[in-house]
Amino acid sequence: MQSIELSNEAPTAAPAAARIGIGGPVGCGKTALIERLIPVLQRRGINFAVVTNDLVTKEDALRLQRSGLIDPTRVSAVEAGACPHTVIREDPTLNIAAGDEMERLHPGLELVIFESGGDNLASTYSLDLVDWWMFVIDVAGGDDIPRKRGPGVLRSDLLVVNKVDLAPHVGVDLDQMLADARSVRNGRPVLATNARTGQAIEELADIILHAVLLER
Amino acid sequence: MQALLHMLWQSDSAFPSGAFAFSHGLEGALGVKEDWSIHRIAALFATILRHRWSTADRVILVQAHRHADDRRRLAAIDRQFEAASLTEPLRVGSRRQGRAFLTSHARLRSPGAPALKEALDRKEILGHLPVLQGAIWRQLGMDERQASLAAGYAALSSLASVATRLGRLGAIQAHAIVRDLLPVLDQTVAQPVGDDAMPSSFVPWLEIMALEHAQADLRLFVN
Numbered sequence: 236m237q238s239i240e241l242s243n244e245a246p247t248a249a250p251a252a253a254r255i256g257i258g259g260p261v262g263c264g265k266t267a268l269i270e271r272l273i274p275v276l277q278r279r280g281i282n283f284a285v286v287t288n289d290l291v292t293k294e295d296a297l298r299l300q301r302s303g304l305i306d307p308t309r310v311s312a313v314e315a316g317a318c319p320h321t322v323i324r325e326d327p328t329l330n331i332a333a334g335d336e337m338e339r340l341h342p343g344l345e346l347v348i349f350e351s352g353g354d355n356l357a358s359t360y361s362l363d364l365v366d367w368w369m370f371v372i373d374v375a376g377g378d379d380i381p382r383k384r385g386p387g388v389l390r391s392d393l394l395v396v397n398k399v400d401l402a403p404h405v406g407v408d409l410d411q412m413l414a415d416a417r418s419v420r421n422g423r424p425v426l427a428t429n430a431r432t433g434q435a436i437e438e439l440a441d442i443i444l445h446a447v448l449l450e451r
Numbered sequence: 452m453q454a455l456l457h458m459l460w461q462s463d464s465a466f467p468s469g470a471f472a473f474s475h476g477l478e479g480a481l482g483v484k485e486d487w488s489i490h491r492i493a494a495l496f497a498t499i500l501r502h503r504w505s506t507a508d509r510v511i512l513v514q515a516h517r518h519a520d521d522r523r524r525l526a527a528i529d530r531q532f533e534a535a536s537l538t539e540p541l542r543v544g545s546r547r548q549g550r551a552f553l554t555s556h557a558r559l560r561s562p563g564a565p566a567l568k569e570a571l572d573r574k575e576i577l578g579h580l581p582v583l584q585g586a587i588w589r590q591l592g593m594d595e596r597q598a599s600l601a602a603g604y605a606a607l608s609s610l611a612s613v614a615t616r617l618g619r620l621g622a623i624q625a626h627a628i629v630r631d632l633l634p635v636l637d638q639t640v641a642q643p644v645g646d647d648a649m650p651s652s653f654v655p656w657l658e659i660m661a662l663e664h665a666q667a668d669l670r671l672f673v674n
């Protein structure tokens with residue numbers, strides 16, 4: 236097929252800071268993972284900020300702002316009008332504007348993390364918004380989730396399987412679940428984490444920073 | 452033809468402009484009671500169109516459309532809308548929506564949009580939505596009437612979508628209201644706008660609901 240030359244290709248100017256997305260079903264541990272990542276990123280001297288997309292409240296933003304882990308001005312919330320997938324995919328303009336605002340407020344910002352509101356397995360991030368995104372599922376959500384092959388599981392740059400500590404309690408064969416996940420992802424990475432203890436959070440930071448900061 | 456297509460493009464709710472996250476006071480208003488009949492909701496939408504959108508947003512949009520080339524005049528029109536928007540959540544909402552709308556157009560490099568985005572970032576303009584709609588749509592070749600219709604239709608269909616997502620109307624019911632209010636839109640857009648007309652609105656109950664909504668812990672929409 237012939238290609239069509241566009242009069243210009245959005246996006247034009249790349250924002251100064253790398254932007255990453257963290258998506259996944261309600262309660263899978265997105266905010267908990269961010270809470271664990273914060274001290275690791277700080278120790279590594281990364282200048283970063285977080286934008287949350289809560290569904291009906293600003294609870295996640297307030298939780299991070301009150302955590303004492305991070306300067307509260309580095310956390311902001313974007314309302315999603317009952318559409319957690321729209322605000323990261325079909326219409327990411329409010330999130331883009333929130334990221335731009337963070338860059339204005341914090342000169343030298345290197346990384347903005349966008350936490351999606353809890354959604355379903357079909358959610359994906361717009362490449363207008365982020366350079367890289369991860370999808371989080373948890374062991375307690377059922378070991379059949381990788382086999383359901385939602386776009387989040389298949390297309391994300393990293394699939395995180397969180398709450399591995401719960402596997403014995405919910406009758407999940409973790410090794411099998413991870414193998415199933417790897418088998419549907421065409422070689423893209425899968426990481427098993429425990430946000431309660433911090434297990435594999437250093438690896439998570441390695442993967443993120445390698446993907447978005449080194450390769451810029 | 453090109454202008455007509457631009458009008459369709461810009462009134463499409465799929466155009467990324469942040470609009471889906473704003474309820475313009477509707478979430479607060481519909482929240483006050485459980486039993487809203489479809490007729491009362493239709494009357495509420497008509498009131499919003501006639502007594503807020505038409506007399507405030509449309510007046511500003513038309514003036515911005517006329518003075519799209521004059522940055523200082525645009526800034527003055529923008530300030531006038533700010534001053535006429537007493538209710539904070541609606542005023543701030545209009546600016547946030549304007550910024551989101553301009554973010555898309557700046558990235559698309561629509562004529563005039565990157566320069567307006569720079570002016571907004573330098574705080575030379577406040578960036579209210581109707582000002583930016585008027586200015587940018589003029590540059591896209593839409594005439595005054597087309598720009599007004601696109602904005603009015605977008606405002607109406609967004610109310611319908613909010614009520615649907617709040618579970619107050621079925622999707623088809625919502626569009627029965629949209630259909631029946633199209634003549635209202637037609638009438639309001641036909642009303643002349645003087646160059647020195649001041650924006651005004653009179654929907655006090657809705658504004659009180661919007662103020663209460665801003666204090667609520669649980670809410671789906673920005674305003």
Ligand SMILES: Nc1nc2c(ncn2[C@@H]2O[C@H](COP(=O)(O)OP(=O)(O)OP(=O)(O)O)[C@@H](O)[C@H]2O)c(=O)[nH]1
Nearest residue numbers: 260261262263264265266267353397398429430431
């Ligand atoms: N046992 C265990 N619990 C976890 C783990 N990670 C998160 N949790 C718990 O799971 C619950 C939900 O965690 P959140 O971090 O709020 O989940 P979320 O994905 O941000 O949720 P939403 O933003 O509401 O979609 C909390 O009670 C966490 O303490 C984990 O690795 N193991």
Ligand SMILES: [Mg+2]
Nearest residue numbers: 265266295350
């Ligand atoms: Mg969360």
